[in-house]
Amino acid sequence: MSIKLTVISEIEQIAQQHQKWLAPLTDDSILMNTGLDSLCFAVLVARLEDRLGVDPFSTSDDISFPVTLGDFVRVYENAAN
Amino acid sequence: MLQTETRPLRHHLEGQQAAGRYFWGANGNVAFADLCGGTSLAGHLNELAGRSVLLAARDQLAAAVALIELDGVARRMVLCPPDVAAEHLAEIAANAEVDAIVSDRDAADFAALGIPLHVPAATSIDKVGAPPTGRCRTEWLLLTSGTTGAPKLVRHDVASLTAPIRSGAQAPIWGTFYDIRRYGGLQIFFRAVVGGGSLILSSAGEAVADHLGRLATHGVTHLSGTPSHWRRALMSPMARAIAPRYVRLSGEIADQTILDNLRAFFPHAGVGHAYASTEAGVAFEVNDGLAGFPTSFVDIGQGDVDIKIEDGSLRLRSARTAACYVSRDAPALLDADGFVDTGDMVELRGERYHFIGRKGGIINVGGQKVHPEEVEAAINRHPAVWASLVRARRNPITGAIVVADVVLRDRSTAGHGLTAQTESEIVAMCRQNLASHKVPAVIRFVASLDVSATGKLVRQAARDA
Numbered sequence: 359m360s361i362k363l364t365v366i367s368e369i370e371q372i373a374q375q376h377q378k379w380l381a382p383l384t385d386d387s388i389l390m391n392t393g394l395d396s397l398c399f400a401v402l403v404a405r406l407e408d409r410l411g412v413d414p415f416s417t418s419d420d421i422s423f424p425v426t427l428g429d430f431v432r433v434y435e436n437a438a439n
Numbered sequence: 440m441l442q443t444e445t446r447p448l449r450h451h452l453e454g455q456q457a458a459g460r461y462f463w464g465a466n467g468n469v470a471f472a473d474l475c476g477g478t479s480l481a482g483h484l485n486e487l488a489g490r491s492v493l494l495a496a497r498d499q500l501a502a503a504v505a506l507i508e509l510d511g512v513a514r515r516m517v518l519c520p521p522d523v524a525a526e527h528l529a530e531i532a533a534n535a536e537v538d539a540i541v542s543d544r545d546a547a548d549f550a551a552l553g554i555p556l557h558v559p560a561a562t563s564i565d566k567v568g569a570p571p572t573g574r575c576r577t578e579w580l581l582l583t584s585g586t587t588g589a590p591k592l593v594r595h596d597v598a599s600l601t602a603p604i605r606s607g608a609q610a611p612i613w614g615t616f617y618d619i620r621r622y623g624g625l626q627i628f629f630r631a632v633v634g635g636g637s638l639i640l641s642s643a644g645e646a647v648a649d650h651l652g653r654l655a656t657h658g659v660t661h662l663s664g665t666p667s668h669w670r671r672a673l674m675s676p677m678a679r680a681i682a683p684r685y686v687r688l689s690g691e692i693a694d695q696t697i698l699d700n701l702r703a704f705f706p707h708a709g710v711g712h713a714y715a716s717t718e719a720g721v722a723f724e725v726n727d728g729l730a731g732f733p734t735s736f737v738d739i740g741q742g743d744v745d746i747k748i749e750d751g752s753l754r755l756r757s758a759r760t761a762a763c764y765v766s767r768d769a770p771a772l773l774d775a776d777g778f779v780d781t782g783d784m785v786e787l788r789g790e791r792y793h794f795i796g797r798k799g800g801i802i803n804v805g806g807q808k809v810h811p812e813e814v815e816a817a818i819n820r821h822p823a824v825w826a827s828l829v830r831a832r833r834n835p836i837t838g839a840i841v842v843a844d845v846v847l848r849d850r851s852t853a854g855h856g857l858t859a860q861t862e863s864e865i866v867a868m869c870r871q872n873l874a875s876h877k878v879p880a881v882i883r884f885v886a887s888l889d890v891s892a893t894g895k896l897v898r899q900a901a902r903d904a
Binding site for chain 2: 375376377396397399400401403404405408413415416
């Protein structure tokens with residue numbers, strides 16, 4: 359599964375578990391408008407670390423938190439390379 | 440009315456009282472009748488009179504015998520469990536002003552401490568006629584557990600240690616999963632010695648099945664341990680070999696699941712959980728089969744124990760409380776009103792207080808507090824779950840999140856696809872019973888959880904999974 363699909367499947371699962379209504383996801387989706395709260399993002403980062411083996415937000419000091427879903431996926435793609 | 444016990448322990452073994460009573464160890468036993476008129480200390484008992492003795496035996500039977508012999512003779516005894524780190528011994532010895540060691544270990548192991556007198560501890564009893572009768576009110580120094588750095592020394596005596604004991608069953612045969620050098624185990628030692636019974640000792644490193652086999656052989660009637668001890672015991676097929684009349688839990692929070700499991704497994708036994716700590720002693724026992732304790736305990740106290748809840752933590756005042764910490768720069772043990780703050784946090788639900796965790800063990804998820812133990816209790820309600828450990832995991836968004844290690848009842852399913860379904864069910868169950876930030880973000884299925892020498896789940900400071 360690509361990194362992008364992994365991220366989207368985790369987001370969908372977390373939204374379901376946390377009973378959040380999820381807006382349609384595209385590369386341009388603004389993360390804070392997707393329907394997930396900060397706890398959901400905390401869970402997302404932890405689960406992605408387990409699935410992808412990286413937590414780009416803890417390993418580097420100069421990463422600002424991405425604004426769009428596309429930015430978010432790119433942070434993981436860059437970290438994986 | 441509180442009955443204060445001031446007679447040295449040897450008095451409880453005299454005459455007819457000793458008949459048919461034993462300490463049973465993993466590698467031998469001692470009849471109380473022999474101990475009554477003999478000594479294991481090879482004629483050194485007089486030399487130990489008035490001294491501060493570090494009792495550092497590997498073998499619990501040797502330690503049990505020495506405790507009886509030294510009470511009333513030594514000025515002070517430091518009860519040193521075998522797992523105390525060597526680097527802490529010097530500080531313990533200095534704080535307790537130790538001037539003699541009783542141990543079954545090589546004297547060379549203690550050479551660095553520079554203690555003038557080393558007496559070998561043994562389990563063979565020499566019949567020497569009447570051994571010296573002590574008159575001294577010996578101080579019993581216990582080591583606190585669970586913190587980093589050198590353990591603190593807590594001072595008790597026979598009066599404070601036996602205060603919680605009420606006369607009960609005739610000639611009970613006690614067993615405990617604890618080491619008797621720890622408060623939980625020492626309580627059982629006293630119940631056996633003062634209560635007219637016998638005691639089956641545990642042994643470090645002994646297989647659970649072997650220990651249960653010995654408990655069965657000697658016909659254990661009363662058995663005590665932590666919830667973790669009990670979960671481990673019930674997983675052994677040998678648990679079917681014992682039929683205790685009384686099952687006792689202490690040392691960790693007894694949640695409803697473990698109480699129900701024990702009642703189902705031992706349908707003819709009374710199941711009770713006791714609240715005790717090394718500092719505060721035994722505060723109360725709960726025998727109605729339910730987790731937590733009734734609010735009436737706080738309103739009207741429990742016998743000679745006063746109970747109050749302040750800032751969410753349980754505080755106790757009683758004659759069972761240790762006199763003080765023994766060390767150079769020890770903090771005050773009691774507040775201005777004579778209460779000990781146990782550091783155990785409780786929450787009022789209906790007419791009962793429930794334990795939710797330790798004051799210092801809180802996980803901070805984005806500023807919201809989580810007690811690992813309350814999450815564990817929620818997870819343990821799932822019928823497929825045997826035990827769980829909840830801990831913090833560092834997180835760049837909320838500082839920390841809650842993660843859980845879970846042991847399933849049927850451990851053969853761990854690592855298979857079946858666990859995905861179980862994981863969803865556990866999460867769904869937690870969501871029903873807990874606020875969102877308390878629901879584990881990640882659940883990992885593991886084969887077992889670490890249990891410390893004190894019988895408690897090993898909780899580590901927050902770190903990466």
